[in-house]
Amino acid sequence: MRDVLTDLMSVPGLSGHEDRVRRRIAGHLDGIATESDRLGNLWATFPGEGPSVMLFTHMDQLGFIVRKIEADGFLRLERLGGVPERALASQEVTVCVDEGRDVDGIIANKSHHATSPDEKYIVVRVADLYVDCGFENRDEAEAAGVRIGSPVVYAPGSFAMGAH
Structure with a gap:
């Protein structure tokens, strides 16, 4: 299981x-x-005898869509669902373009050493974050299949905690 x-x-x-x-x-x-x-x-x-049982669950997850592809290849996001902004910077994400061709990236913002003291500990809004997938420019992002509206999700991963 x-x-x-x-x-x-x-x-x-x-x-x-x-x-x-x-x-x-x-x-x-x-x-x-x-x-x-x-x-x-x-x-x-499921075939069988006895009372019926219904199992109901979500198949979806929180995430984003690509709002804009910048000239330098960075992606701007629009949030879908209750994604908390305070936990976004440095998150690994997957841009869904085609099965088997998805693109990995990381949510980024202005680096800490380049940020003014009054900005250093302020939560950055989603609109001010970007995804860096390593593209050199917009053409490279589009050639990889990234489009306005492409789904972006947290990079998949799981691990066992203790004996559970």
């Missing part, structure tokens, strides 16, 4: 962009009848 959960947590699924998650869940249900609707809900019906 831990391996299945770890696998499912590794799939990007920004709100409104849960197709990959839905396909991965269905793949784990090989041999079980599944169906989905136009809203993206997934149902699996």
Whole structure:
């Protein structure tokens, strides 16, 4: 079960962009009848006797969309969901462009040594942050598949804590 959960947590699924998650869940249900609707809900019906049980959960995650691709290749973000700004700087992210071609990046802002004393400990707004994916310019970002509206999620990862 831990391996299945770890696998499912590794799939990007920004709100409104849960197709990959839905396909991965269905793949784990090989041999079980599944169906989905136009809203993206997934149902699996397990054969058996006795009372029915419903398991309901989210497939989506908090994240961002690309709001702007700067001339220097940096990406500007628009937040989707309740992403806390105070925890964003230095977060690793994944820009979802195509399965197998996603782009890794890091949320950045003005470096600490270049920040004035009165700015050093102020929480930076999402609009003032950027994602550095290592692109030299806008053309390079677009050639990698990044577009305005591309989903951006926290880089997937999980680890065990103690015996749990």
